[in-house]
Amino acid sequence: MTQDLCAALIDRAVAAITEHAAELTELDQAIGDGDHGINMARGFGAIAEQGEALAALPLNQALQKAGMALVMKVGGASGPLYGSLLMSMGKALPEAPASLADVSAAVAEGVAAVQKRGRSAPGEKTMLEVLVPVLQAMQADDGNDLPATLTRLRAIADEGLESTRPMQATKGRASYLGERSVGHLDPGARSSALLVHAAADVLEERL
């Protein structure tokens, strides 16, 4: 069961990133250096290559190994950012997470690692515009109606993504553009929203 969950999460996350790689690159060409899709596809391709080995591990160990693959293979800032997210989540997750609270405690560690790595806070037009509201919604949720929770988390991820459009970037390459970064979605927020959807879809099918 756990192995099946792990394999499904890997498959869906890899598919979400590779299928949207061109879109991520297009978003990044508008306000960054235009490599987000290529880099993420390479990183998640490395995860896919280790897919069978990862799926044989408990979820917490698989997350740490997948995070390390991103760190070593992405080649841009998103490698350490997403790598730290997954590695810190993996370290905090019990071998057999039993509740939404277990998962949200792990996500909290992951999001804290992203903030520390990027020296960033919400409001700076980054992946945190998606991750922080999703985390807060998980922490506020009693976990009694998981289908509704998953539906809500997807919607919150989408709202968070959309909230980056009017923002002016103050972190990363996009900050060089100043006011010209306004009016574009943040590519990192887009990839984060894709991953939230992928994870929520997989979990929903298993409820």
Added chain:
Amino acid sequence: MSKKVGIVIVSHSPDVAKGTADMVRQMVGEDVRVAACGGDPAGGLGTDVAKILAAIDEVYGDAGVAVLVDLGGAETNTEMAIEMLDGDRQDKVVICNAPIVEGAVMAATEASGGGTLDEVRATAEELSP
């Protein structure tokens, strides 16, 4: 093991990294160890944690290592690489907040004169706004 601070140059472009190291060697000489790395794991523009770790290893000595980086991802990936070093090495590898070419030359000049890691970083960072 060298008593002088080693210099690592991390650029998105292997050519920029190599060119910067060439300038350092020509202007400061060969008595400071300089390692350059650039390019993502697939050979495109970007940076690569594994290459950064190898570059730090190449010049590492008791005096420590000063790292010069170009843009965002180079810094993030270098921070990641430093955290992956053995515990006792982590405190002896620092990123200089300085322009990559000028900073590397200034840092290497200070290092060749026997400056400590703090002095090397401070000299490179005098160039920062």
